Structures are given as C-alpha cells and as structure tokens.
Amino acid sequence: MSDIKLTYFNGRGLAEHIRYLLKYGNIAFEDIRIEQDNWPALKESTPFGQLPLYEENGKVASQSLAVARYIGKKINLAGDDEWQNLEIDSVADTLTDLRLKHYPFYQESDPEKKEKLKQSLLSETVPYYFERFEKFITKNSGYLAANKLTWVDFFFATTLDTLTRILGVNVSEKYEGSSKLKKKIEELPAVKTWIAARPETPF
Structure with a gap:
C-alpha cells in the first residue's frame, strides 16, 4: 500500500x-x-x-x-526562480477565477435562466479568458508560464475538460494554442x- x-x-x-x-x-x-x-x-x-x-x-x-x-x-515542474513561480501561481489563480464564473450556470435549475447564463459564458467569459491565455501560450513557447512545462499546464488541461463537460461545448476549440497545450498534456x-x-x- x-x-x-x-x-x-x-x-x-x-x-x-x-x-x-x-x-x-x-x-x-x-x-x-x-x-x-x-x-x-x-x-x-x-x-x-x-x-x-x-x-x-x-x-x-x-x-x-x-x-x-x-x-x-x-x-521538477516548478519555476526556476521565484518570479517564474509567481507567474505560474498567477495563471493558476486566474484559472480558479474562470472556474468560479461557471458555478452559477452549473447550479441553476431553471432551464431558461440556465440557457441565458450559458450564452453569456460562451459569448463573453470564454473569449475574454481564452484570448488572453493564447497570448500567454504564444509568449511561453507553447506553455502558460516560465517558457516550459509546469504544473499549471496540467491544471489548465483538466480545467478545460471540466468546463467542456459542464457547458457541453468544447471551450478551447477556437483557440489553437489552448487546444494544442491540452492535447500535449493528455498525450504525455x-x-x-x-x-x-x-x-x-x-x-
């Protein structure tokens, strides 16, 4: 054991x-x-x-x-220095912010209200965050921070999986860098x- x-x-x-x-x-x-x-x-x-x-x-x-x-x-999936660890933590906390924004939709039982929340998430929340994630991924050689694979990339991959399951839509489909990073993690x-x-x- x-x-x-x-x-x-x-x-x-x-x-x-x-x-x-x-x-x-x-x-x-x-x-x-x-x-x-x-x-x-x-x-x-x-x-x-x-x-x-x-x-x-x-x-x-x-x-x-x-x-x-x-x-x-x-x-050995942490940053090389304290600044890189700060970058990693910042992305991780941002992912938590994104997850929290989906909770009202997840908990809503009224079908009409739920659909309105879903459309708001897909048209406003998802683009807002993922357009910015794309910039981070481009800047960091295909990863989210520190120009290398770190633990926050694993959290990113599972967060995308969770949001896709909750919304019933592939949230990263339109975002090439995010999709590639998720696939990269899942194919380790x-x-x-x-x-x-x-x-x-x-x-």
Missing part, C-alpha cells in the same frame, strides 16, 4: 490535475474515492470540510492548488495511460 493517499469524490473535478501530476512523476498513490452519500459523515473529520485531501506519510493537507504546487516542486505517456484506464465518472 502506498504512503501517499489522494481522497476525493468519485469524479475528476479538483483532483484530476493532482492525479495527472502524480502519474507523470511516477509517484505511487492510493486513489480513494468517496461517494456523495458517504460525504456528510466524513466532512467534519477533514481539516476544512472539503476535498481533495492529500496524505503523505500520515500527514494530511488540503487545497488542490497547494497540493499541485507541492507535487510540482517534487517532480503516463497521463495518456491514466486517461485510458481511469474510472468512468459522472463528473
């Missing part, structure tokens, strides 16, 4: 980029998946009532980006193997 455990719901969500990074780094881990029905009983035992949780040698940490940053450093041998073998999940 591995000394590293990753606990999340039975889905991709905010854990998938961590799984990608662990697989890429050839780090063995136990992929623990919690069903939604079992979550209320476990919630109070977590540090801040949320998942994912990362456990290493009995020590537990939360917050998916903090975990990704930590693993990125372990497997260890990640490609994981994608082919991972469980089919509702999200």
Whole structure:
C-alpha cells in the first residue's frame, strides 16, 4: 500500500490535475474515492470540510492548488526562480477565477435562466479568458508560464475538460494554442495511460 493517499469524490473535478501530476512523476498513490452519500459523515473529520485531501506519510493537507504546487516542486515542474513561480501561481489563480464564473450556470435549475447564463459564458467569459491565455501560450513557447512545462499546464488541461463537460461545448476549440497545450498534456505517456484506464465518472 502506498504512503501517499489522494481522497476525493468519485469524479475528476479538483483532483484530476493532482492525479495527472502524480502519474507523470511516477509517484505511487492510493486513489480513494468517496461517494456523495458517504460525504456528510466524513466532512467534519477533514481539516476544512472539503476535498481533495492529500496524505503523505500520515500527514494530511488540503487545497488542490497547494497540493499541485507541492507535487510540482517534487517532480521538477516548478519555476526556476521565484518570479517564474509567481507567474505560474498567477495563471493558476486566474484559472480558479474562470472556474468560479461557471458555478452559477452549473447550479441553476431553471432551464431558461440556465440557457441565458450559458450564452453569456460562451459569448463573453470564454473569449475574454481564452484570448488572453493564447497570448500567454504564444509568449511561453507553447506553455502558460516560465517558457516550459509546469504544473499549471496540467491544471489548465483538466480545467478545460471540466468546463467542456459542464457547458457541453468544447471551450478551447477556437483557440489553437489552448487546444494544442491540452492535447500535449493528455498525450504525455503516463497521463495518456491514466486517461485510458481511469474510472468512468459522472463528473
């Protein structure tokens, strides 16, 4: 049994980029998946009532980006200096901003309101962010920061996957750099193997 455990719901969500990074780094881990029905009983035992949780040698940490940053450093996917790490963190926080803008659509139950939110996202939010991501990718030799592959590129790929699943539209289809970067991550041998073998999940 591995000394590293990753606990999340039975889905991709905010854990998938961590799984990608662990697989890429050839780090063995136990992929623990919690069903939604079992979550209320476990919630109070977590540090801040949320998942994912990362456990290493009995020590537990939360917050998916903090975990990704930590693993990125372990497997040489961090910046070469503090400024590059700032660039990486800036992109990661921007991706979080983008994800949060999709939550009202995801949570809306009224079909008419939901469709209006979707059209606003596709006509305003997605172009606003992706036109800027394209500039970053061009500037950084096909990556988002530091002129090289870093952990935030993995988060980018899984975020695109999440947004596409939520909206039912390939959000990066019109953006060549973003599409190429996502494909580049998904075709890394260890990640490609994981994608082919991972469980089919509702999200």
